[in-house]
Amino acid sequence: MPRKIGNETKHTIYQRIRADIITGQKKPGERLSIDILKNEFGTSVTPVRDALQMLSQEDLVTIKPRSGYYITLVSLKELNDMLELRQILELAAVERAAEKISDEQVIRLENVHEGFTTDDDANYARYTEENKNFHFLIAQASGNQELAKQIKHLHDRLARFMIIVRSGKIMSNVHGRLIERLKAHDPMGAKKALQKELDDARTSIMDKIMQEEAGSWHLGVSESSRGR
Numbered sequence: 001m002p003r004k005i006g007n008e009t010k011h012t013i014y015q016r017i018r019a020d021i022i023t024g025q026k027k028p029g030e031r032l033s034i035d036i037l038k039n040e041f042g043t044s045v046t047p048v049r050d051a052l053q054m055l056s057q058e059d060l061v062t063i064k065p066r067s068g069y070y071i072t073l074v075s076l077k078e079l080n081d082m083l084e085l086r087q088i089l090e091l092a093a094v095e096r097a098a099e100k101i102s103d104e105q106v107i108r109l110e111n112v113h114e115g116f117t118t119d120d121d122a123n124y125a126r127y128t129e130e131n132k133n134f135h136f137l138i139a140q141a142s143g144n145q146e147l148a149k150q151i152k153h154l155h156d157r158l159a160r161f162m163i164i165v166r167s168g169k170i171m172s173n174v175h176g177r178l179i180e181r182l183k184a185h186d187p188m189g190a191k192k193a194l195q196k197e198l199d200d201a202r203t204s205i206m207d208k209i210m211q212e213e214a215g216s217w218h219l220g221v222s223e224s225s226r227g228r
Contacts, residue, residue: 013041014051021060021071022128022159032069058156082158083202089151094194096142098187105141106183113175128159134175161205
């Protein structure tokens, strides 16, 4: 059924399409028709095209010249590399954050943590945003803004995979322990708390993908590899 949103902004369209991608309503490799989307949202071509451009910057949508817009395919190798990169970047960030984090930054982290919603069907998209914001704030507390931007972008790319694990309740407990270690300015303790989250997430994602989701995710040869 069409979702008429009148004169809503490109950001609203972006959020709606992004939620559909993250929750699996739109599948990897699926073509996104601008004409269909503009009718669905009751708007013109321009905000739809702008929204798809925003999603391409998060690597959730791939733009193919003279072909159109597609939900980005991710190979198993690319997924594993992203999870490994996340571990490298976030462990470096949390170690520095534990040394430098201010009282104000701790309060901001606590506010995000306290506002955490469950990862049930109704809260999928918000769950990924809350988790991304939590880790982004930690990275900002490291004092390295480029590191923070890289971590934020990585969470955007991994959102589709992190959401299928349904680890929100466990993650909330881990985040609570992590905040305590950051407040204590304990780099090793903070790294240990984060390491558990990273290890559990990586194991759960790879197991889930390999056992149940591989067919629907079309994991295989990457887009870049096909052109070689």
